Amino acid sequence: MQFIDLGAQRERIKDKLATAIDKVVAEGRYILGPEVAAFEQEIAKYVGAKHAIACANGTDALLMPLMAYGIGPGDAVFCPSFTFAATAEVVVLAGAEPVFVEIDPDTYNIDAKSLVAAIEQVKAEGRLTPKAIIPVDLFGLAADYVAIEAIAAREGLRVIEDAAQAIGGTLGNKRCGAFGHVASTSFYPAKPLGCYGDGGAMFTDDDELAEVLRSIAFHGKGASQYDNVRVGLNSRLDTIQAAILIEKLAILPDEMDARQKVAARYADGLGDVVKVARIPDGYRSAWAQYAIETDRRDAVRQRLSAEGIPSVVYYEKPLHQQKAYEMFGRAPGGLAVSETLPQRILCLPMHPYLDTADQDRIIETIRAAVAA
DSSP, X not given: OOSSOHHHHHHHHHHHHHHHHHHHHHHTOOBSOHHHHHHHHHHHHHHTOSEEEEESOHHHHHHHHHHHTTOOTTEEEEEESSSOTHHHHHHHHTTOEEEEEOBOTTTOSBOHHHHHHHHHHHHHHOSSEEEEEOXXXXXXXXOOHHHHHHHHHHHTOEEEEEOXXXXXXXXTTEETTSSSSEEEEEOOTTSSSOOSSOOEEEEESOHHHHHHHHHHHBTTBSSSTXXXXXXXXXXXXXXXXXXXXXXXXXXXXXXXXXXXXXXXXXXXXXXXXXXXXXXXXXXXXXXXXXXXEOTTHHHHHHHHHHTTOOOBOSOSSOGGGSTTTTTSEEOTTOOHHHHHGGGTEEXXXXXXXXXXXXXXXXXHHHHHHHHO
């Protein structure tokens, strides 16, 4: 059994993938070939953003907006502690300081009250200038952008949506990737929309920002690649990866529907024995991961392993407790949810091609482990 079955997806579209890849190889336009622009147009339309700027990976997609906004030394950027390191890593790389915020115990996304408290604390201390918020759409569920964008507007802060796990998720009538001033995503192979290597993209409705992001992604180029108007990066999406993503994007709506069915089956089968994912009204998760919580997490994981069923702990330790980030600020009142969740959380196999018989076996194994 696979935790994420990319093989089943590949089998479904293998002929189209082969044709797309062969075309790129035959034409020889490996960097910024026509497929890159075509994919940017298609993904922008899907997300509902005016501009999509493809790049080399999801980390660069988070870093470049900070660079474009001139965020750096002396600035504070607010982000959750319960997330992958890249969210805070880019803040440090830009020269600014991350300030870690507590998460909601049900959605695992940034808690608005903790965010407000963190902002007020930074303002009162006076050492750093609040500049931006990086909410994370964790496990595919959009953060509370109604609250976050209201806070940002009141405080004059930029919102950089970290939608690395959430392409295909929605909040109201907007898709993840369309929130904030700019959004970033990753096309790492395990993501709901992933390529066969590294890849990423940024989304914005701001024409001027889009132009700056394109420049940064190509060594800070101006009129040509030999006209450098700013310091930039070498961060381009390979043409082959764009060709692959075009084919995968075509089946994403169908895969999203399938993920909802898998999630519903987990909820029905496990909701009375463990804490299952809760999706607020008006939201649809992209289900990058399916997380459960139980005080018997280690026993459950051992039983799953004995049955040949993979599981993963996301995340083993919050960022504010990790050596690389323990010196940075955090919201007042502590981050108790972020600190205790790693002892209870477990992510189960989740993908659109999960066989119902396999899923039932997962459910039965977990129920037996909890009962024991």
